[in-house]
Amino acid sequence: MKFIYQSFPNRVYFGQGKIVHLAEIIKEIGAARLFVVAGNRSQAIVDNLIECFGREEVLHFSKVIQHVPNSVVEEALSATDSHQSDIIVAIGGGSAIGLAKGIALNNRLPIVAVPTTYAGSEMTNMYGISENGIKTVGRDLSVLPKIVIYDTDLTAEMSLSLAATSSMNAMAHLIEAIYAFDINPITYQNSLIGIRNLMEGMEEMITENSLINANEKLQFGAYLAGKSLCEVSMALHHKMAHVLGGTFDMDHGKVHTVLLPYVLDFQMKGLSALVKEDLKRALKSDNPPQKLKSLAQSMGASTTLKEIGLAYELIPKATKMIAAIKLKNPINITESNIEDLLNDCYHGKLRKTK
Numbered sequence: 001m002k003f004i005y006q007s008f009p010n011r012v013y014f015g016q017g018k019i020v021h022l023a024e025i026i027k028e029i030g031a032a033r034l035f036v037v038a039g040n041r042s043q044a045i046v047d048n049l050i051e052c053f054g055r056e057e058v059l060h061f062s063k064v065i066q067h068v069p070n071s072v073v074e075e076a077l078s079a080t081d082s083h084q085s086d087i088i089v090a091i092g093g094g095s096a097i098g099l100a101k102g103i104a105l106n107n108r109l110p111i112v113a114v115p116t117t118y119a120g121s122e123m124t125n126m127y128g129i130s131e132n133g134i135k136t137v138g139r140d141l142s143v144l145p146k147i148v149i150y151d152t153d154l155t156a157e158m159s160l161s162l163a164a165t166s167s168m169n170a171m172a173h174l175i176e177a178i179y180a181f182d183i184n185p186i187t188y189q190n191s192l193i194g195i196r197n198l199m200e201g202m203e204e205m206i207t208e209n210s211l212i213n214a215n216e217k218l219q220f221g222a223y224l225a226g227k228s229l230c231e232v233s234m235a236l237h238h239k240m241a242h243v244l245g246g247t248f249d250m251d252h253g254k255v256h257t258v259l260l261p262y263v264l265d266f267q268m269k270g271l272s273a274l275v276k277e278d279l280k281r282a283l284k285s286d287n288p289p290q291k292l293k294s295l296a297q298s299m300g301a302s303t304t305l306k307e308i309g310l311a312y313e314l315i316p317k318a319t320k321m322i323a324a325i326k327l328k329n330p331i332n333i334t335e336s337n338i339e340d341l342l343n344d345c346y347h348g349k350l351r352k353t354k
Contacts, residue, residue, distance in 0.1 A: 031087035094119035123226025135246025164299035165253030194224030270330030
């Protein structure tokens with residue numbers, strides 16, 4: 001057995017009620033002037049931090065925008081500089097944590113991340129910043145949150161529609177991880193565990209029409225999804241999602257949800273027999289792409305690009321942008337097969353590739 005495995009230096013707190021320790025955890029790492037990135041829905045947590053640290057020590061920045069526009073990053077950087085912040089506290093989904101990363105990429109401040117969705121960004125050294133219709137994605141250790149606090153109380157109140165697309169977003173990280181060109185046995189097994197937890201959580205959410213029993217499994221699966229995303233390289237699915245989301249300003253979670261079954265269907269013939277069998281076992285299905293599509297539909301999520309608002313006439317532009325990206329992928333990428341794939345995603349066609 002030969003492999004390379006890179007672990008990453010952060011600490012994870014997981015469990016119901018962990019948020020009450022947020023101020024204590026921040027103080028333990030020596031921070032005192034907080035720049036808090038959070039939407040107004042997290043105001044109660046912000047107010048608690050103000051009570052613990054003092055109003056002058058906590059600056060709340062609530063301009064959280066999807067795909068992290070560079071203009072917002074620059075505005076936030078100016079604010080952290082004026083405030084003389086010594087830590088960034090990000091509370092929210094992928095957009096809030098993404099903005100924190102954009103700031104840290106420039107000023108190297110440590111991040112404490114408190115995810116309120118199943119996005120997974122909190123566990124990665126990846127960032128994405130958008131400008132002029134182009135989303136620039138990269139990796140830098142400075143954007144990896146130093147501390148991550150998973151409190152199941154914070155995700156339990158998500159709407160079922162957001163939980164559906166957020167958990168499918170996490171599933172996309174795990175699916176691509178197991179066929180990554182630089183996969184290792186540790187990330188591989190963790191990804192399979194994550195897939196099983198997400199699938200079981202999704203099925204409980206569907207059966208019960210509630211997150212009460214599903215939430216912890218979904219959040220644990222999302223944690224493993226972010227960890228896997230950080231440890232190995234992503235392939236075609238994520239490149240397509242960044243192009244469609246960043247260029248055409250489409251909802252990140254919805255794009256991942258739509259793409260996942262069709263891109264996996266596209267990739268299947270390039271996967272090893274072992275990966276195929278492990279996927280089938282993890283998803284409890286002889287047809288993993290169809291199972292993923294059925295899960296999304298049963299959760300009430302859209303499963304075509306047409307449904308989530310991509311204009312059909314934009315497919316040629318998207319095709320050229322995606323085909324121009326250089327990446328290692330199980331299937332060789334051409335303009336022809338990418339155009340076919342985007343058409344399948346638009347019309348909802350699975351080709352039942354074995």
